[in-house]
Amino acid sequence: MENQNTNQKTKIEDLLSGIDKQLLIKLLDSLISEQIPNIASENIKDTK
Amino acid sequence: MRILVIQLARSNDILQTLPTLAGLKRKFPNCHIDLVVRETFQDVAKLFPIADRTISLPLRAILKPLINEKQKVKSLATLITWIADEFLEATYAIGPYDLTLNLTFSESSSFLTEIIPSKERRGLRRAFDGAYAINDPWSSYTYSQVLRHNLNILHLNDIFARIAGVAPAPISPVVHTRDPGAALPPLTIGIHIGASHSNKSLNPKIWGILSQEILEALPDAHLLFFGSKEDKKRSQIVMNAINGISEERYTNLVGRLKLHDMTHWIKKCAHVITPDTFMNQLAPACGVNVINISVGDVNPYEVGPYGEEHFVLRPQDTTLEQGLRPLVEAILSIVMGESINSEIPAFKTKLIRCSDETVRCELTPVNFRKNDIRNFFEQAYYLLAEFRNSGHFEDIPIPKLDNPDTTYSTNLLIASYDALCAVKKLSTFGSQTCVQMIKNAEDTTLLKSLGKQITEIEGLLKTLQTSVVYIKPLVDTWEVAKENVIGDSVTELAARTEGTFRELTHNVEMIQELLQLALNKNIENAKTKQAPQAEEKEITQ
Numbered sequence: 001m002e003n004q005n006t007n008q009k010t011k012i013e014d015l016l017s018g019i020d021k022q023l024l025i026k027l028l029d030s031l032i033s034e035q036i037p038n039i040a041s042e043n044i045k046d047t048k
Numbered sequence: 049m050r051i052l053v054i055q056l057a058r059s060n061d062i063l064q065t066l067p068t069l070a071g072l073k074r075k076f077p078n079c080h081i082d083l084v085v086r087e088t089f090q091d092v093a094k095l096f097p098i099a100d101r102t103i104s105l106p107l108r109a110i111l112k113p114l115i116n117e118k119q120k121v122k123s124l125a126t127l128i129t130w131i132a133d134e135f136l137e138a139t140y141a142i143g144p145y146d147l148t149l150n151l152t153f154s155e156s157s158s159f160l161t162e163i164i165p166s167k168e169r170r171g172l173r174r175a176f177d178g179a180y181a182i183n184d185p186w187s188s189y190t191y192s193q194v195l196r197h198n199l200n201i202l203h204l205n206d207i208f209a210r211i212a213g214v215a216p217a218p219i220s221p222v223v224h225t226r227d228p229g230a231a232l233p234p235l236t237i238g239i240h241i242g243a244s245h246s247n248k249s250l251n252p253k254i255w256g257i258l259s260q261e262i263l264e265a266l267p268d269a270h271l272l273f274f275g276s277k278e279d280k281k282r283s284q285i286v287m288n289a290i291n292g293i294s295e296e297r298y299t300n301l302v303g304r305l306k307l308h309d310m311t312h313w314i315k316k317c318a319h320v321i322t323p324d325t326f327m328n329q330l331a332p333a334c335g336v337n338v339i340n341i342s343v344g345d346v347n348p349y350e351v352g353p354y355g356e357e358h359f360v361l362r363p364q365d366t367t368l369e370q371g372l373r374p375l376v377e378a379i380l381s382i383v384m385g386e387s388i389n390s391e392i393p394a395f396k397t398k399l400i401r402c403s404d405e406t407v408r409c410e411l412t413p414v415n416f417r418k419n420d421i422r423n424f425f426e427q428a429y430y431l432l433a434e435f436r437n438s439g440h441f442e443d444i445p446i447p448k449l450d451n452p453d454t455t456y457s458t459n460l461l462i463a464s465y466d467a468l469c470a471v472k473k474l475s476t477f478g479s480q481t482c483v484q485m486i487k488n489a490e491d492t493t494l495l496k497s498l499g500k501q502i503t504e505i506e507g508l509l510k511t512l513q514t515s516v517v518y519i520k521p522l523v524d525t526w527e528v529a530k531e532n533v534i535g536d537s538v539t540e541l542a543a544r545t546e547g548t549f550r551e552l553t554h555n556v557e558m559i560q561e562l563l564q565l566a567l568n569k570n571i572e573n574a575k576t577k578q579a580p581q582a583e584e585k586e587i588t589q
Contacts, residue, residue, distance in 0.1 A: 012129060012132045014140075015132045015137060016128065016136065023163050023174070024127065027156055027163060028123060030154075030156040032111065033155070034156055
């Protein structure tokens, strides 16, 4: 199981090698800010 | 050819994107299209199997760790895993996409567009410094005109297709053949009572009275009520209003249908009456005529029903006291195929074939005459966009300016003309200032002073932008172009900024030329009308 996770991690790292990591963080931040009006404390209503 | 289309907005936006996908398939039959949508709305994309692969953005799974456990890192890991699995693995194996079309115009979509490897990208993007970036003309048009609520008369379906460089093609849903039960009469009318916001629909009491009046006026009619689960309470008010009428004459489907079942029922209708953008697109895709009651802050030119022979009613007053009677009259006239004498402005849709083999959906006034000056500027800006963005003069007549007969209209026309002249002077001055900057790129003191001059010019243009409504589209276009100027040196930045001012000058000149042509035509018409009267006078004398 541990080996499988390590392999998965290495594979993702390989795939991400050419990607600007800042863009990924900004993507997440913008998804969060766009969903803020729809985010209830317990659950997420994806209804924007 | 591998194409990625990103549409992370709502169901109606997905429906407005699909004709572009169909157009791409028609133009490039062997292309492979991946369509990215939010998981919540994936059913809409799957109802129309045009894309080769529909990729769902699992927003719930991504945001859940953050909301429930305050674990942003876990959310980021889920997001990264999704991107790696859905896009990067394929890129690794077969290379980047040939073309990415981001038709969403949201911040998140612009980051996603930038992350997924692609040889060419159109739509909203991000520059290296994180600022928004747009590099193709029709996306720039969308950003400066549609998103800023300017005088746009192009349907979103047509704009999306223009961004992709294709003609929009018809779409048709996969319909399940479940029998809806009892046979329905030919005059079955769908009534869709819901909308994305309550202020974009009618009050349920009005829907109730409207339904009652339709059933009483049309004894052969059967009504099908559509709406989502959220509309169930509203539908109850409608049902209460018609409870004196035999239940055999209507069927309440509000909140009861899944999307694929809904299309089956819609196809049973002769007309669907709806305020909703989603139904505006879905019913025509099912081959059913729409009567769109367009209320609230929506532009029916952009999101009205697409295709031939649909109607848009644009009531100004939707109160029970004043607005209901003319609304009922207009709907009954349309259903019975009679001319519309109601006081509610009514438009009819028509597909116009353009000179470059694409099409556009036009809204033509049926029972009223549009304000001449507004009509002139709407058409003039459309012509300008076609010329600037697609490189051709569209083959519609020169906009008319028949009779700006009221003092208000004349004053507005004069103010607009004066503002056009002012914009032209400012843009010429801006252009000259930029040239001075290029010539004196080493002189920092002079550069500072010239930079201040540019800031003042921008300030004056912004004053005109906010004070003269018919000038705003021009200044907005320039502003978006200027915000997208990038460069590594003062010379490069000044040269590109000069380009934006020069383009603004040319755009003003084109609008002025169209205005002159319209006024000349107006003068000619006036002379023709006066000539026979003069002759008559001579004979009498």
